[in-house]
Amino acid sequence: MPPHVSADSQADQPPLRGTVDALITQTRRLRGEMDAVRRDARAGTADLQGRWQRALCDLALHQLDDLDQHLAQLRDGPPPVPVASPADRAGARHGSLLSRVGSAEWNLLTDEATWSGELYGILGRNPAAPPLTLDELPSLVHDEDRARLTAMVTDCLIDAKPIDGEFRILRRDGAVRTVHMMGEPVLHADGSTASMWAVLRDVSELRRSQRTVSETRDSLQRQRHLAQTEHRLAAELQEAVLPPWRGSLRLPRQGPGRLDVSAGRLPSAAGPLMGGAWYDALELPGDETLLTVGDLTGHGIAVASGAATLLGALRGMAMAGTRPAQLLSWLSQLLDTTVEPALGSAVCCRYRPGTRTLTWAQAGHPAPLLFRNGTGRALAAPDGVLLGATPNAGYGQAEETLQAGDLLLLHTEGLLPRQHGAAVTGRLLGLAPRLCGARTAQDGLRTLVDEFGGTEREATACVLIARIVS
Template sequence: MPPPQFADHPAPQPPADEAVDALIDRARRLRGDVDAVRRDAVLFHEDDPQSRWQRALYELAVHHLDNLDEHLGQLRAGLPAQRAEAPAPRADDLEPDDPRTGSPLSRVGSAEWNLLTDEVSWSDELYEIFGRPPGSPPLSLDDLPAVLVPDDQPLLTAMVTGCLVDGRPMDGEFRIVRPDGGTLTLHMAGEPVLDAQGCTASMWAVIRDVSELRRGERTADGSGASVRREAHIERTEHRMAVEFRETVLPPWRGPLRLPHQGTGAALDVAAHYLPSASSGLIGGDWYDAMQLPDGRTLLTVGDLTGHGIPATSAMAMILGALRGMAVAGIEPGPLMGHLDQLLASSMQPALGSALCCRFDPDGSVLSWAQAGHPAPLLFRDGSGRQLPPADGVLLGAASTVAFEQDEVRLLPGDVLVLHTDGLTRRSDRGAGPEALLELAPRLAAARTAQECVRSVVEEFGGSERLDDACVLVARVGE
């Protein structure tokens, strides 16, 4: 048979050995670099979708580089006929990753089907790919579809017809079922070969086993989809937690000037919720202020452990119970004890801290109790101090210790600041009241509770705060 002429271009000349060797060296060095990053720079956790996706992409990149190395090695070795003339290397002389070991990562074989003589020529690699014994008759174009997955048979028929009848190059993938029952995904690229008169004499093709690559791509795609699902779930839960919080917390925005009976002092109240720096940790912090039936005022802040919907739902339960007991006239100390029992016996036990105050406008007396919570800060005449902490342990600890109740008399112009501990827990300082007490001159100059809250937010609303927080300011009218 005369040398074949391809339909679109003359037969290419093989590249110089030195150029191929240089490419092989560069590909192997790049493969080593990628593998080093995979081993040393990424900590993989099976339970983390992001980590699984990263691992799949690294493995896929390594597979691609292994394939590149194998293909360049075959190019360096020359055509199958040329390789047959050279003595076959012994298995003991081959490295584990040498493409000549028959690694299934991406084996490549070639075939030619002669239309004039019905002769079929397969390379040794193609026998291995199809799982057929060496020396057995290669599959003709008529027999080849029989080993394909039924759904892929029309695709192969269309590729072969387009190549032989219309002279179009082939480029496509199909799946075969090997004699051992295994399924492989193969990529076939080929062209019609013309005789001296310009007629199609045969078809030549390169067939590549891309099963591992496709599995790696499916793993990467699946892991990426898992990451997207996790992100969608996280965004949905975050939105629900925010909406739940906004529904439960007091509906008023800005200052709240609570009415009073008799000749007692009016109370100007303002509050603010500050999210964490990441905006992803919606916790169980709350604030509340409400007028009680007897004319007194309830002021409270608190913080439950946890984040997301479980924390906000537990916060709603606690805040509802707190409001009900305050309306019923229960004093702050006993009220803390009831909340402790409620949280300890709930279906989803949690720990929390709380501060509950009751202000009597007629005598300007503040009664308060706390459960593992920072004590109120009292600002008067340009200076501030923390009230002596009353005894109390965390809510939900099921302790037998009684919650102590304390009292303090407030004067006109006094500013009372209640806050959760996340307000002052910043990356550059520990939790504590000192940073808030430094705001005393600014709070003394403020004329409203809202101005006081604004000063606090300007100081502590920065991106370095590690947790969400609440602050409530009550200013006694002059």
């Protein structure tokens, strides 16, 4: 019988052993470095992005292990068919299936099959049993993949197409494994197909790692998309809550004792995701003016929505003539009865221009700061607990007579990172010479932005400045 020849041209000679040894050394060095990266990743954060990074490290290690084993087989040549005891065979089955590579040849002229010892382990077959023929091989394959295997083998035998594909097998121990098969026809001297050889590799763990990476990446992308959507919706919602005026405002529009008002937000270091901070200035019936700032705990769409609800209720009750203390009491009841109870703080002021009288109340909030003649002080705060903290909470009310040229500063917590209460008040009062020298409320606001605008605060802060201009 004429000798068989491969369907491809004559193969190149295998690489020199020293070259392969050098590649193995490089691969193992890289694996050690990759393992160190994986340990660092596992010691990192437990969020979704951290899990994705660790999954990528695991996948890279699987591939490096695979490469190391393949290079070793290339250097050492094909292993002999082992004559193993049942115990040895059991141990082999629990070894590294990832890197195990087996080979087979099916002779079409004699209908004989030859398997390497590793192929028995991959397919979960007893090495003492005869190898399966091409007709019998599909009996090991998962029902959904049999047609794929049949098509690959048919194309190889009839059209001399190389085989390169994967299918799942059902082992006798119940395990489902994924096998990658590469092969080609071996031609007779007359050009007919004499046999088919193939190399089969168990890639189950590799594919599992790739699925983990893909699924984690998809989850990370969905999480980022949801976060971006929430950022945008929260920003749009809070933008809608902002007062319709921008820059500066004169209230009331006519008459003596008017207020020059300016307000703004100082963003958090976390970016565009806003919370429940608000500010407002609103002209009321009788030429009075409402001044308010407040904040709800937390951040995101739910909190921004809650702030919008509170501010809408506050505006409505203020327009109806409700005094500050009663207004805060009703706001607290409203917050306490919501589906998702929350806590909030607020200061609410009504200014009467005819007498320059400020009537105000606070709910667990920093008191307004009054700047006059180059100095500043915090107004003596009436009693008041956080909004939503206690059912049927009562709130005190205070009055302060203002003078022309006075500057009133209202602000939320969080203006300075990790500083609260007296520390923040002290920093603000230290700006008294500059604030008292401000010709307009807008100038005063610029002073605060210059002083605190670059601070990496944990949450968005609101400030409102009102200056008595006449």
